Amino acid sequence: MVSVNNNNTQPEEQPKEDKPSSLMEKIQQLGQTNVPQLSQDSKIHCLTIVGQIEGHLQLPPQNKTTKYEHLIPQIVAIEQNPKIEGVLVILNTVGGDVEAGLAISEMLASLSKPTVSLVLGGGHSIGVPIAVSCDHSYIAETATMTIHPIRLTGLVIGVPQTFEYLDKMQERVVNFVTKHSKISEENFKDLMFAKGNLTRDIGTNVIGSDAVTSGLIDSVGGVGDAMKKLNELIDANKEQNEGIIQ
């Protein structure tokens, strides 16, 4: 990681902050910018799960990916920073690596701070456990989630062993989702193995309110609802902590 640090402030040389276009000039002339120092850190942090969830194989740069090596340290930092009181997770993902997706889901589920997730656009395949891992989950009315059995791409060496391994991996996903949402194992598996919903594939595509009626997601809503809920959860969390101190 290359570190570019431009933080040495020289107050005498700083032009007045009134013109926004002067910023580019400032970089060109002085070789530095003066980032406005915010009086306080934001108490709500936001994690965005976009594109494909990348596994152990690095995808070419034209793919939009969410990398676990970026997200996991960020979640650790959020857990450790006392100034951060809540996390909003925004999902617009096609899915991806099962191990990486479950790792992120487990990190979010075990976070001691209130978390709210919001599925915008799509939260497909391994995006489902990430969406349900939060304390409260929202889905936009037009957003969709595809629930389907896990697949394998790549080389298969031992077929029976690989099959058993895949079966166990699928069980992990099913267990996680049923543990962290209101959907029963039976219903989730029904959705997962349903025929005729997806063209030439098994599974179900649940849209907005369907995800809520099946018990997978808590409610339909947008970013406003999600922030409101997160603030409620933060207040409840604070009250609870104060109660423990007394």
Place this chain on the structure above:
Amino acid sequence: MIMYTMMPEELIFPMSQDIYERQQVILYNGIPLLVARNESNEFEVIRVLSTDPNHYLHTEMQPGAKIPTI
């Protein structure tokens, strides 16, 4: 030629290494950014990797902005 395979495309047709090397993560004023080095040897911001929503409001490090390399 049509190739039917379960293998991911990038496993069969590997990208050249310099495509991967063009992108990197830098820490600019304490904010992690995913940048790509362009022809004029500047960093072009591709993505802000921070979780702090305030970091997305800095105009000088919005996606597409250029950061001079020192």
